[in-house]
Amino acid sequence: MSEGSNRPAAPAAEGLPFEPGFNLKTLWAALFVGLVMLPGAIYLGLVTGQSMAGGAEWVTLILFIEIAKRTFVRLRTQEIIILYWVAGGLVAIGGKLGTGADLFGGPFGSLIWDQFFIQSPQADGLHQYIPSWVAPPRGSEALLERTLFHAAWLKPIAILLVVVILQRLNGLSLGYALFRLTHDIERLPFPMAQVQAGGATALAETSSKQEGWRWQVFSTGAFIGAIWGLLYVVVPTLSGVFLTETVSILPIPFVDFTVPMKAVLPAGVLGLATDLVHLLIGLVLPFWIVVGSFASSLLVNLVANPLLYNAGILHTWSPGMSAIPTMISNSFDFWLSFSIGGALVVAGVGFWGAVKVLAQARAGGKVSRPPLGRGDLDIAKALGLWAISTLGFVALVWFLVPEFPIWITLFFGFIWTPVYSYISARMIGLTGSPQGVSFPYLREGSFYLSGYQGAAIWFAPMPLFQWGYEAQAFKQLELTRTRFDSLVKMTAVALLILFACSFLFWSFIWKLGPIPSSAYPYVQKFWPFHATMQAFWAKSTLPGAGGKGLVTQIISWQYVAAGLGFSGVLYWALGALGAPMGLFYGFVGGLGQWPHFAIPNFLGALLGRYYLRQRFGEERWSSYAPILLAGYSCGVGLIGMTSIAVALISKAISQVVF
Numbered sequence: 001m002s003e004g005s006n007r008p009a010a011p012a013a014e015g016l017p018f019e020p021g022f023n024l025k026t027l028w029a030a031l032f033v034g035l036v037m038l039p040g041a042i043y044l045g046l047v048t049g050q051s052m053a054g055g056a057e058w059v060t061l062i063l064f065i066e067i068a069k070r071t072f073v074r075l076r077t078q079e080i081i082i083l084y085w086v087a088g089g090l091v092a093i094g095g096k097l098g099t100g101a102d103l104f105g106g107p108f109g110s111l112i113w114d115q116f117f118i119q120s121p122q123a124d125g126l127h128q129y130i131p132s133w134v135a136p137p138r139g140s141e142a143l144l145e146r147t148l149f150h151a152a153w154l155k156p157i158a159i160l161l162v163v164v165i166l167q168r169l170n171g172l173s174l175g176y177a178l179f180r181l182t183h184d185i186e187r188l189p190f191p192m193a194q195v196q197a198g199g200a201t202a203l204a205e206t207s208s209k210q211e212g213w214r215w216q217v218f219s220t221g222a223f224i225g226a227i228w229g230l231l232y233v234v235v236p237t238l239s240g241v242f243l244t245e246t247v248s249i250l251p252i253p254f255v256d257f258t259v260p261m262k263a264v265l266p267a268g269v270l271g272l273a274t275d276l277v278h279l280l281i282g283l284v285l286p287f288w289i290v291v292g293s294f295a296s297s298l299l300v301n302l303v304a305n306p307l308l309y310n311a312g313i314l315h316t317w318s319p320g321m322s323a324i325p326t327m328i329s330n331s332f333d334f335w336l337s338f339s340i341g342g343a344l345v346v347a348g349v350g351f352w353g354a355v356k357v358l359a360q361a362r363a364g365g366k367v368s369r370p371p372l373g374r375g376d377l378d379i380a381k382a383l384g385l386w387a388i389s390t391l392g393f394v395a396l397v398w399f400l401v402p403e404f405p406i407w408i409t410l411f412f413g414f415i416w417t418p419v420y421s422y423i424s425a426r427m428i429g430l431t432g433s434p435q436g437v438s439f440p441y442l443r444e445g446s447f448y449l450s451g452y453q454g455a456a457i458w459f460a461p462m463p464l465f466q467w468g469y470e471a472q473a474f475k476q477l478e479l480t481r482t483r484f485d486s487l488v489k490m491t492a493v494a495l496l497i498l499f500a501c502s503f504l505f506w507s508f509i510w511k512l513g514p515i516p517s518s519a520y521p522y523v524q525k526f527w528p529f530h531a532t533m534q535a536f537w538a539k540s541t542l543p544g545a546g547g548k549g550l551v552t553q554i555i556s557w558q559y560v561a562a563g564l565g566f567s568g569v570l571y572w573a574l575g576a577l578g579a580p581m582g583l584f585y586g587f588v589g590g591l592g593q594w595p596h597f598a599i600p601n602f603l604g605a606l607l608g609r610y611y612l613r614q615r616f617g618e619e620r621w622s623s624y625a626p627i628l629l630a631g632y633s634c635g636v637g638l639i640g641m642t643s644i645a646v647a648l649i650s651k652a653i654s655q656v657v658f
Helices: 024-048 055-070 075-093 109-120 152-187 190-207 213-242 277-284 288-312 323-364 379-400 406-431 442-449 467-481 485-512 521-539 544-553 555-578 583-592 595-616 618-656
Strands: 254-256 271-274
Touching: 024 075, 024 485, 075 190, 075 467, 075 485, 075 583, 109 288, 109 485, 109 521, 109 544, 152 406, 152 485, 152 555, 254 595, 271 555, 271 595, 277 595, 277 618, 288 323, 288 583, 288 595, 323 521, 323 583, 379 406, 379 595, 406 442, 406 467, 442 521, 467 485, 467 595, 555 583, 583 595, 595 618
Parallel strands: none
Antiparallel strands: 254 271
């Protein structure tokens, strides 16, 4: 990457015609990702907690571009961005609602989580209340033999299929309506949309053998990712194959200083993430968002927690606890309630901003006419599809848990989801923050206060979604001048491939050994933490007073009020001082963030703002940063895929009985 590179330009010049991106080439790419990349995505996620989203997309793109070059076929930018979304949709990291756990490799990852949870010590006293449409009961032959090829899985798989289809229909339709509102009417910039759009344009340049500045930056990021991936992924993966014990040059996923600092920082959490991606993310995210999160995370753990411990408020913590149990105990004692108050302020600010924007749009008489040829759908039809899919969720929840109040499901589906998604879409459009707006514990609080008794509702597919990020996907399509209907066609095909391949490879990997286990250090460390939180909430509505009494002890309205007052004063003070509002959102969001990840984010933000911007210029570096991050993901994916393939082959061979 040189200073003398040509001045960056937009990924695709406005005024160029929109072109379709889904065709036979992207269909073959989808099959390649499903059959070749998906097992690697699963394995990498279990071992390191990283998503192969990034690796799989770029590996697929580079492979097909090189094949196309040798057959004198040029891949257009539109084909590349759709190909990117094909790969990303197949292997992207995700989370199961209500667990917080990271899941990988398609929808069947959620069933693997369910089998772990129902057998975990955290589910003692709860497992008998978990219905059979979630997972087979403890002691089931399907669990003992670790197989999805069993009749006990028929109901969970059928429900999973219906939920996945309804989710994609719900997300695409509402996401499109949000894009029309936030982009076509409000003209929000969506700063993070440049990552994928810029990367796709860079590869389109090399496909036409006209490498420019984008390809130089992308290649630099790929080289950094390959070197770091060699240390971070290849060594621990292959050492477990050729040696009796796994060797890690760097601890995965972080170095934890919590226990050594117990005398100086009682109840404090301190550590440092070892994945370089957290540093690079700091280069891309808005600076004041990162600063706010960093300041909040460190103030909580280095100042507030020791003071709260000495005051007797953090009474559960004891010396010797590492980061994960410390986070759990501190959350239950204080921060769970305090963060609810902060979330109320964030939600109130978002609602007020949404009302003002809509009032201004109505007063100004803004009329949005989409560009010709973009593949737009009538907004009324899009909202109709969204309403149909939402009704599908309402009916499904009522069928599975008929005793739960249906009005709560209707409220979540038809009122909260669109409002919440709109607020988040505005946040993403303004700041680029991928998290948008967070409002935790609404789901949990509504279940707890509903009067419902039982555990089934905690596992039901409640239509409580945040589709703000879907608006950014349409922005990426527009930047690359890709017709919107290409995304719809891609989604339909990818769902078929995803479901089949996810079932096949999760069945195979689960059969190789228990999940989690020592072979998968990331999930072995983090899944028990998420299981503790899920079990806590699910037990709160069990018949009898035990669970409700526990919630009453943990949720303190006094601490909720403290969080509400603190966040409200902070918002007012920052506004009065004229400080960037990103600082407020970052600070409130950082109240529950691990310092392990906030520190490298902050270091990356400082490096980008005070060195790289000065060296390359603000406009140039703003274009460089997202493509550098995309290249890094590609480099880690390229170097990691080989070692993962060797490990999977070795594990498969070791199961053969001679």
